Amino acid sequence: MTYCLSINVERGLVFCSDSRTNAGMDSIGTYSKMHTFVWPGERVFVLLSAGNLATTQAVVKKMYRDVEQAWVPNLMTATSLSEAADYVGMISTQLQRHQASRDTANTNFEATFIFGGQIGYSPPETFLIYPQGNYIHESEEHPFLQIGETKYGKPILDRIIKRNIDLDRAARCALVSMNSTIRSNVTVGPPVELLIYERDSLTEGRRLFLAEDDPFAKQLSEKWNEGLILALENLPKFAWENTGAETPETNLSLLERQRHR
Amino acid sequence: MTYCLSINVERGLVFCSDSRTNAGMDSIGTYSKMHTFVWPGERVFVLLSAGNLATTQAVVKKMYRDVEQAWVPNLMTATSLSEAADYVGMISTQLQRHQASRDTANTNFEATFIFGGQIGYSPPETFLIYPQGNYIHESEEHPFLQIGETKYGKPILDRIIKRNIDLDRAARCALVSMNSTIRSNVTVGPPVELLIYERDSLTEGRRLFLAEDDPFAKQLSEKWNEGLILALENLPKFAWENTGAETPETNLSLLERQRHR
Known part of the structure; x- marks a missing residue:
C-alpha cells in the first residue's frame, strides 16, 4: 500500500509520502512516490502517487517527456492548475486503458494521485485525481488530501490542520500522521519524503528524505x-x-x- | 458501521463501544452494542457486537434464553472463557445460516464480536469472534482487540497500551481512541459505552454511558x-x-x- 498526503495552508503547501511498494507479501520494494516538476520563478508542480506502480511510473515518464518533446498539452502549456490536473487525469486514464488492453491476468492498473503546486502568483492548489481521471480539490474547511492508507493518519489532521496554521507546524503534523500510519500498518514504510513549498517562492522548496534510521525522524x-x-x-x-x-x-x-x- | 474495542491489562479489562447503526445513509439508528452477563462472585461476560443488527440481537437474545431455559451449552455451563467463546461463535454461525436460508436479497448477515470476561479466579481473557465462528485472543504484545472501523483509533492504542498500564488510564485511552474515530468517521457515533472491569472483582464493574452532550466526554x-x-x-x-x-x-x-x- 501507500500513504501520501498534501496540506494547503495560507503560507504554502506540504507534501508527504512513504516509499513502500508491494506486489504480494513476498515482493516488497522501495520507490519514491514524490515527483516534482519545477520551472524556477515560473511554475512548480508536485505529484504523489498511489496504486499500480507501472501506471504511476508511466504517467511520470510521460509528464517529463511531453515537456521535453513540446507535445501539447503539457505541464508548461497549462494555464491553470486545474488544467494541469485535467492533463494528468487524461494521461493516467489513457495509460491505464493501454495496459488493460494487453492484460491477461485481470490486473488492477488503477492509480490515484495527489497533484498540486503553483503557476505564477495565482493561488497554490492541490487536487486528488481519481483513477477515472476526474478530481476534487481541497476545501477551506478540509485543507488536506490523502491517498492510500488514509485512516490511521486522519484523526491528527482532522484535529490540527486549519488554513491559518504555520507552514513548518503543518509539515510536522504531516510527519506525525505518516509516522502513526507506518507504526500501525506494515504496508506503509520509510523512507519518508517531505516537501515544504512556501507560497509564491516558485522554487522546489525544502525537500527532506527521512530514512528509517534518520535521527530527526526517530x-x-x-x-x-x-x-x-x-x-x-x-x-x-x-x-x-x-x-x-x-x-x-x-x-x-x-x-x-x-x-x- | 461500528467501533468497539477491548483492552486486557494486568489489572483488569476495558470494553468500549459506540452506538450508531445504519442500514444505508438514510437509516441511522442508535443501539447499544455492549451486553453484559453477570453472576456476581462467579462469572462475568461482556459482549461487543458489530455487523448485522438482526444477527447480533438474535445472538444476545439466545445467550440470555439458553441460560434461562438451562439449555446446554450456555454461559453458565462453560468451564473456561474459550469454551464460552466457542459457544458464542457456534450460535452466531447458526443464526447467520438460519437467516441466510430465508434470504431473498443477497443480504449480508455477518456479525463480528468481541467477547471477554472472567470465570472464577482464572485469568480474565478477551476474544475476537469472526463471522465464521472461529476466534483469536489478545496477546501479551498486543493486549487490545478492535472490531468495525478499527483504523482511525489504532495508532493511539499501538503507542500507549501495554500489559502493565493502569486500568483507569487504559480506559481513558480507549475513550480517546473512540473519540478520534467518531470525529473522523460519521458512521461511528455516540452515545459511547465504557465498562471497566477490575480483575477478580467478579462484578459488572464500572459502566459509563456517555451521551453526545456529556460534560465529561466533552x-x-x-x-x-x-x-x-x-x-x-x-x-x-x-x-x-x-x-x-x-x-x-x-x-x-x-x-x-x-x-x-
Missing part, C-alpha cells in the same frame, strides 16, 4: 510518544479517581516503564 | 485536543527553524536533502 517519533503520554496524563480523571483514595503515578514513571519494555 | 475531547497541540508544539524543530536562518543546509547531518534531477 527523535520526532519519540517526542510524539512522550507528548501523547503527557496528553493522556492531563485528561480529566474519572469521578472515582478524584477521591484521592488511589495514588496516580507520575508522568515520569509511566514514560520510564514504556521505555524499558 | 471535557475529555477538549483536553485531548489541547494535549495534541502541546505535543506538536514540543516536537523537535526543523534545522532551519533552530538556526533562525532560512537555510536547510545548515544541519545536513540531521536532515539529508535529496538531490533531484
Whole structure:
C-alpha cells in the first residue's frame, strides 16, 4: 500500500509520502512516490502517487517527456492548475486503458494521485485525481488530501490542520500522521519524503528524505510518544479517581516503564 | 458501521463501544452494542457486537434464553472463557445460516464480536469472534482487540497500551481512541459505552454511558485536543527553524536533502 498526503495552508503547501511498494507479501520494494516538476520563478508542480506502480511510473515518464518533446498539452502549456490536473487525469486514464488492453491476468492498473503546486502568483492548489481521471480539490474547511492508507493518519489532521496554521507546524503534523500510519500498518514504510513549498517562492522548496534510521525522524517519533503520554496524563480523571483514595503515578514513571519494555 | 474495542491489562479489562447503526445513509439508528452477563462472585461476560443488527440481537437474545431455559451449552455451563467463546461463535454461525436460508436479497448477515470476561479466579481473557465462528485472543504484545472501523483509533492504542498500564488510564485511552474515530468517521457515533472491569472483582464493574452532550466526554475531547497541540508544539524543530536562518543546509547531518534531477 501507500500513504501520501498534501496540506494547503495560507503560507504554502506540504507534501508527504512513504516509499513502500508491494506486489504480494513476498515482493516488497522501495520507490519514491514524490515527483516534482519545477520551472524556477515560473511554475512548480508536485505529484504523489498511489496504486499500480507501472501506471504511476508511466504517467511520470510521460509528464517529463511531453515537456521535453513540446507535445501539447503539457505541464508548461497549462494555464491553470486545474488544467494541469485535467492533463494528468487524461494521461493516467489513457495509460491505464493501454495496459488493460494487453492484460491477461485481470490486473488492477488503477492509480490515484495527489497533484498540486503553483503557476505564477495565482493561488497554490492541490487536487486528488481519481483513477477515472476526474478530481476534487481541497476545501477551506478540509485543507488536506490523502491517498492510500488514509485512516490511521486522519484523526491528527482532522484535529490540527486549519488554513491559518504555520507552514513548518503543518509539515510536522504531516510527519506525525505518516509516522502513526507506518507504526500501525506494515504496508506503509520509510523512507519518508517531505516537501515544504512556501507560497509564491516558485522554487522546489525544502525537500527532506527521512530514512528509517534518520535521527530527526526517530527523535520526532519519540517526542510524539512522550507528548501523547503527557496528553493522556492531563485528561480529566474519572469521578472515582478524584477521591484521592488511589495514588496516580507520575508522568515520569509511566514514560520510564514504556521505555524499558 | 461500528467501533468497539477491548483492552486486557494486568489489572483488569476495558470494553468500549459506540452506538450508531445504519442500514444505508438514510437509516441511522442508535443501539447499544455492549451486553453484559453477570453472576456476581462467579462469572462475568461482556459482549461487543458489530455487523448485522438482526444477527447480533438474535445472538444476545439466545445467550440470555439458553441460560434461562438451562439449555446446554450456555454461559453458565462453560468451564473456561474459550469454551464460552466457542459457544458464542457456534450460535452466531447458526443464526447467520438460519437467516441466510430465508434470504431473498443477497443480504449480508455477518456479525463480528468481541467477547471477554472472567470465570472464577482464572485469568480474565478477551476474544475476537469472526463471522465464521472461529476466534483469536489478545496477546501479551498486543493486549487490545478492535472490531468495525478499527483504523482511525489504532495508532493511539499501538503507542500507549501495554500489559502493565493502569486500568483507569487504559480506559481513558480507549475513550480517546473512540473519540478520534467518531470525529473522523460519521458512521461511528455516540452515545459511547465504557465498562471497566477490575480483575477478580467478579462484578459488572464500572459502566459509563456517555451521551453526545456529556460534560465529561466533552471535557475529555477538549483536553485531548489541547494535549495534541502541546505535543506538536514540543516536537523537535526543523534545522532551519533552530538556526533562525532560512537555510536547510545548515544541519545536513540531521536532515539529508535529496538531490533531484
